[in-house]
Amino acid sequence: MAGKESMFKGVRLGRYRRNSNKLAKDLKRYIDGEVFFVCIGTDRCIGDSFAPFVGSFLQEKGYKNVIGTIDDPIHAQNLEERLREIPENKVVVAIDASIGDKKNIGALSFHSGSLFPGSGLKKKLQPVGDFHINGIVCSDNEDAWMNHISLMNLRLSDIIEMSNQCASAIESAFPLRKNIAFDDQFMNIV
Numbered sequence: 001m002a003g004k005e006s007m008f009k010g011v012r013l014g015r016y017r018r019n020s021n022k023l024a025k026d027l028k029r030y031i032d033g034e035v036f037f038v039c040i041g042t043d044r045c046i047g048d049s050f051a052p053f054v055g056s057f058l059q060e061k062g063y064k065n066v067i068g069t070i071d072d073p074i075h076a077q078n079l080e081e082r083l084r085e086i087p088e089n090k091v092v093v094a095i096d097a098s099i100g101d102k103k104n105i106g107a108l109s110f111h112s113g114s115l116f117p118g119s120g121l122k123k124k125l126q127p128v129g130d131f132h133i134n135g136i137v138c139s140d141n142e143d144a145w146m147n148h149i150s151l152m153n154l155r156l157s158d159i160i161e162m163s164n165q166c167a168s169a170i171e172s173a174f175p176l177r178k179n180i181a182f183d184d185q186f187m188n189i190v
Helices: 020-030 047-060 079-083 144-152 156-173
Strands: 012-016 035-040 091-100 108-112 131-139
Touching: 012 020, 020 108, 020 156, 035 047, 035 079, 047 091, 047 131, 047 156, 091 156, 108 156, 131 156
Parallel strands: 035 091, 091 131
Antiparallel strands: 012 108, 108 131
């Protein structure tokens, strides 16, 4: 369900190539409030598995504010239904694979505003998110069918590397709070 890099509402806030620290800083800089991650894509297409891998990596780390994983993906057939799972009053960060310029392949792009899932395959689906992160996985062909073929013929290791980079940035920007029990006899915390 990859989007098209050039189709978004809002402003590009940054583009990152193998630099999760810069993405983490920008996420912290622009996003305030309780965040909910919507990872759109499917495991039936290598290129479109970018966001579901991000969702799976986040859930493995203990994040509960995530929908869309490799085992339970959000895709064109269930998008509207799954979006109802988002709690009220959350800042939604949508994550999706993207088709873009050849020079941008492998980069992550962070934007304000909604993303348009499926736009790279000429689908018209509900826009998602207050902010969004695109993983640019392949170059754009004018033909939607050729874009679909391109998404199917990518290296899984490249997609996993991009997904890890994105999940690491999110983990740095929004670390989980760990509850640590201390014995008052040995340590007093003020």
